[in-house]
Amino acid sequence: DARVTQTPRHKVTEMGQEVTMRCQPILGHNTVFWYRQTMMQGLELLAYFRNRAPLDDSGMPKDRFSAEMPDATLATLKIQPSEPRDSAVYFCASGWGQGMNEQFFGPGTRLTVL
């Protein structure tokens, strides 16, 4: 049963600390998306990769957020330094093709920044 996996599932950290979230897309998928979900803003796209190349990271605060795909099986989202307003659930999703099909979401990382 192919699934997108995310680690950690929960993270509590203090303001100013670095946070790294990891995602393993479904094997064979070539598109990876990072989303952030909050009650206030809903679901926001942060970054989007196809074939490991970043295509759209316009939704990401550039000064503190960075997203990478070191290889086809790993995507990372890093926040440095973290702030309380970063508290949210971060989802990774993967898909295939030109990105026109459905996306498969991971279970999310619930981040709390104190």
Next chain:
Amino acid sequence: SQQGEEDPQALSIQEGENATMNCSYKTSINNLQWYRQNSGRGLVHLILIRSNEREKHSGRLRVTLDTSKKSSSLLITASRAADTASYFCARRRGSTLGRLYFGRGTQLTVWP
């Protein structure tokens, strides 16, 4: 806003009743997708309807698309308590390299 917007924000019904959720959008689309999110979980894809399609079925789900009105609806027939979840429409535009624009969702509660 370029997002799809769902209506109503919340819907509460009894088991066995039908649930209808609507989605409106502002710009042209390539396809429109509906997702479900159970509390504390990731989103799960339900159904995709392309811009040249008007209606699609999947089990108890029926999706319609009216591109002239820029709107879509999701109908869940004979609802069950297990259908309790948030439902999101997501719009895909052909010019945006595959990104999806999500609405704020409809919270559906089905009472046993």
